[in-house]
Amino acid sequence: MMDNRNRDRGTIKWTSLMLPEHVEMVKKLWKEDQRVEKGIMDEQKAVEIDFLLQRALTDNLTVQVRVHNGFEYEDIRMKVTHVNRNNHTVAGVDGQTKEKIRIPLDDIADLAIL
Numbered sequence: 001m002m003d004n005r006n007r008d009r010g011t012i013k014w015t016s017l018m019l020p021e022h023v024e025m026v027k028k029l030w031k032e033d034q035r036v037e038k039g040i041m042d043e044q045k046a047v048e049i050d051f052l053l054q055r056a057l058t059d060n061l062t063v064q065v066r067v068h069n070g071f072e073y074e075d076i077r078m079k080v081t082h083v084n085r086n087n088h089t090v091a092g093v094d095g096q097t098k099e100k101i102r103i104p105l106d107d108i109a110d111l112a113i114l
Contacts, residue, residue: 038068038107049108049110052113053080053083053111056111061079061114062078062114063077063079063114064077064114065077065078065090065103065108065110066108067107067108068107068109076095076103077114078092078101079092079093080092081093089103089105090102090103090108091103
């Protein structure tokens with residue numbers, strides 16, 4: 001006697017029919033389920049990041065910034081061009097795309113001079 005229940009393999013069977021952009025979108029949705037919460041920075045770390053930002057700006061150095069993008073931490077390589085204390089942002093040029101970027105100071109978790 002045959003079992004009438006549908007033996008479904010879920011999303012796996014559909015990936016061959018999906019465009020790469022759709023597969024990427026599905027992966028991003030799955031990634032949202034694995035969201036990493038942003039930690040609270042202590043004052044000493046904030047002072048260290050401020051010092052490194054000023055040094056990078058003064059000496060025109062490339063830095064690697066660890067940023068919390070709302071879901072997880074990502075590392076961005078950039079050259080700092082301006083630190084705006086009023087708007088609490090860091091402006092710079094992305095090391096890979098050469099596009100201008102602006103990062104909120106509150107989103108910076110770590111910073112290293114390369």
